[in-house]
Amino acid sequence: MEMTQHTPYFIKVFFILSVVFLAICHWKLFEKADKPGWTALIPIYNLLVLLEIAGKPKWWIVPLLIPFVGIIPYILLIDGVSRSFGKDIGFTIALLCLGFVFLPILAFGDAEYLGPERGLEEQRRQEKEI
Numbered sequence: 001m002e003m004t005q006h007t008p009y010f011i012k013v014f015f016i017l018s019v020v021f022l023a024i025c026h027w028k029l030f031e032k033a034d035k036p037g038w039t040a041l042i043p044i045y046n047l048l049v050l051l052e053i054a055g056k057p058k059w060w061i062v063p064l065l066i067p068f069v070g071i072i073p074y075i076l077l078i079d080g081v082s083r084s085f086g087k088d089i090g091f092t093i094a095l096l097c098l099g100f101v102f103l104p105i106l107a108f109g110d111a112e113y114l115g116p117e118r119g120l121e122e123q124r125r126q127e128k129e130i
């Protein structure tokens with residue numbers, strides 16, 4: 001029974017550490033894309049920078065902020081970010097399902113920012129080689 005008294009404290013610490021870790025991952029991801037890392041910490045503005053990294057229009061911020069409506073643009077945004085780093089649809093699905101695992105892989109791994117256009121070109125080139 002004593003353990004249940006400390007459970008809320010443990011959950012709070014775990015939550016705070018998770019948020020800090022994901023903020024660091026976003027910071028590193030933004031720096032890889034030649035954007036200032038601190039922009040990852042500013043709410044809403046970080047979405048605008050993420051849209052820029054993915055090559056999506058800025059007006060997408062509106063549907064992204066509307067509950068339930070924003071699900072589809074968010075999926076397309078994550079796909080754009082994934083492709084901008086030269087990753088394929090499989091990585092996009094993994095990023096959507098297990099973001100807490102694959103975001104650090106994208107941020108701290110060897111993936112280079114190619115940009116939205118070069119990312120698509122790289123994807124097409126890889127598909128032709130297969």
